[in-house]
Amino acid sequence: MKIKKILLSMLLVLSVFAAPLTGNAATKSMSVHFIDVGQGDSIYIKAPNGENILIDGGKNGNTVVSYLKKQKVKTINVMISTHPDADHMGGLDEVLKAFKVKSIYAPKVSHTTQVYKNFLTAVKKEGVKIKSAQKGVTVPIKGVSAKFVAPVKTYSKSDLNDWSAVLRLTYGKKSFLFTGDAELKSETDMLKSKQTLKADVLKVGHHGAKTSTSASFLKAVKPTYAVISVGKGNSYGHPTSTVLNRLKSSKVKVFRTDKQGSIVAKTDGKTISFNTKPTTVSSASTAKPASKSKTYKLTAKLDNTRPKQYSTVRLTVKGLPSGTKYKAVFHYKTKDTIYYGKTGKTLPVKISRASTSYRVYVDVTSTYKGKSYKARTSFLPK
Ligand SMILES: [Zn+2]
Numbered sequence: 001m002k003i004k005k006i007l008l009s010m011l012l013v014l015s016v017f018a019a020p021l022t023g024n025a026a027t028k029s030m031s032v033h034f035i036d037v038g039q040g041d042s043i044y045i046k047a048p049n050g051e052n053i054l055i056d057g058g059k060n061g062n063t064v065v066s067y068l069k070k071q072k073v074k075t076i077n078v079m080i081s082t083h084p085d086a087d088h089m090g091g092l093d094e095v096l097k098a099f100k101v102k103s104i105y106a107p108k109v110s111h112t113t114q115v116y117k118n119f120l121t122a123v124k125k126e127g128v129k130i131k132s133a134q135k136g137v138t139v140p141i142k143g144v145s146a147k148f149v150a151p152v153k154t155y156s157k158s159d160l161n162d163w164s165a166v167l168r169l170t171y172g173k174k175s176f177l178f179t180g181d182a183e184l185k186s187e188t189d190m191l192k193s194k195q196t197l198k199a200d201v202l203k204v205g206h207h208g209a210k211t212s213t214s215a216s217f218l219k220a221v222k223p224t225y226a227v228i229s230v231g232k233g234n235s236y237g238h239p240t241s242t243v244l245n246r247l248k249s250s251k252v253k254v255f256r257t258d259k260q261g262s263i264v265a266k267t268d269g270k271t272i273s274f275n276t277k278p279t280t281v282s283s284a285s286t287a288k289p290a291s292k293s294k295t296y297k298l299t300a301k302l303d304n305t306r307p308k309q310y311s312t313v314r315l316t317v318k319g320l321p322s323g324t325k326y327k328a329v330f331h332y333k334t335k336d337t338i339y340y341g342k343t344g345k346t347l348p349v350k351i352s353r354a355s356t357s358y359r360v361y362v363d364v365t366s367t368y369k370g371k372s373y374k375a376r377t378s379f380l381p382k
Pocket of ligand 1: 040041085087088181206207
């Protein structure tokens with residue numbers, strides 16, 4: 001009986017010692033979630049020791065808050081606001097309201113927007129003091145190395161993007177570089193500062209705008225993978241073909257939140273795996289199809305070629321991908337009138353007192369992928 005008890009307690013002691021050892025060795029992983037927040041950034045990192053890190057919160061906090069709740073996050077150990085733009089900072093006040101946040105890092109630049117004021121108010125309520133995010137500052141997170149490599153300098157307030165806090169995170173042999181919206185000025189300063197920028201995964205700067213991810217910056221980072229956090233059909237034209245082609249010619253595998261939703265990278269410090277495959281080459285290149293582009297023929301048609309005065313004629317233009325903008329010039333007897341429309345949509349035009357028995361020609365012009373197209377139709381008012 002006694003021996004059994006001793007043996008049992010010995011086993012217990014052994015297992016207590018053994019558990020953390022085996023747990024530490026190879027099984028601990030870090031996951032990096034590039035949350036699909038539309039046009040904007042929000043990155044959630046589950047560090048290998050369980051600490052939660054959030055970089056930016058998208059424009060609207062709802063998406064991020066519900067994503068983090070799904071991941072069973074209770075406390076955010078480190079919150080980083082890269083810069084005060086709405087598509088990065090906008091959601092952070094909601095995150096602050098929903099979770100306990102232990103420490104906050106932000107670059108030393110203020111802004112006059114409501115978004116910035118809301119952020120400050122939420123931070124104040126949380127009772128946390130903002131720590132300065134700038135080159136050389138280390139973020140204490142267990143099991144990893146996390147260090148800001150930018151901003152290297154101070155910039156003018158009109159260069160808000162260049163103020164972006166850029167974090168380099170390393171776990172074991174694998175590194176990530178989170179660039180916020182840093183543009184050419186900041187990239188150049190980072191390069192000049194001679195810091196290690198090498199990373200296996202690059203969060204592409206400024207949603208793939210051509211003012212970021214310069215060839216020399218890309219050469220220094222030398223990523224295997226790149227993630228572009230960008231909104232589907234955004235009005236900025238992000239990501240640009242310039243950056244996509246630069247990544248392609250450097251043989252970087254590209255992931256995009258607009259095409260693939262949230263991107264999750266997982267690493268044990270030795271290898272990295274993703275929740276999805278990189279985007280295919282064809283979708284990564286928007287510049288190439290021009291050379292083998294099919295031929296288009298623009299056509300213009302009116303629903304009524306013998307309209308009465310003061311009536312409405314409807315113009316339909318086809319032959320280019322629907323939604324392509326065109327210009328239509330109506331050559332009336334006394335003047336020319338210009339209308340703008342889109343292919344695939346009918347354009348109603350009131351012809352008012354168009355002179356009877358004077359043929360009104362309608363010249364349609366449109367530009368698609370750098371080539372211009374013309375079509376003509378006419379009507380004769382009665
Ligand atoms: Zn942005």
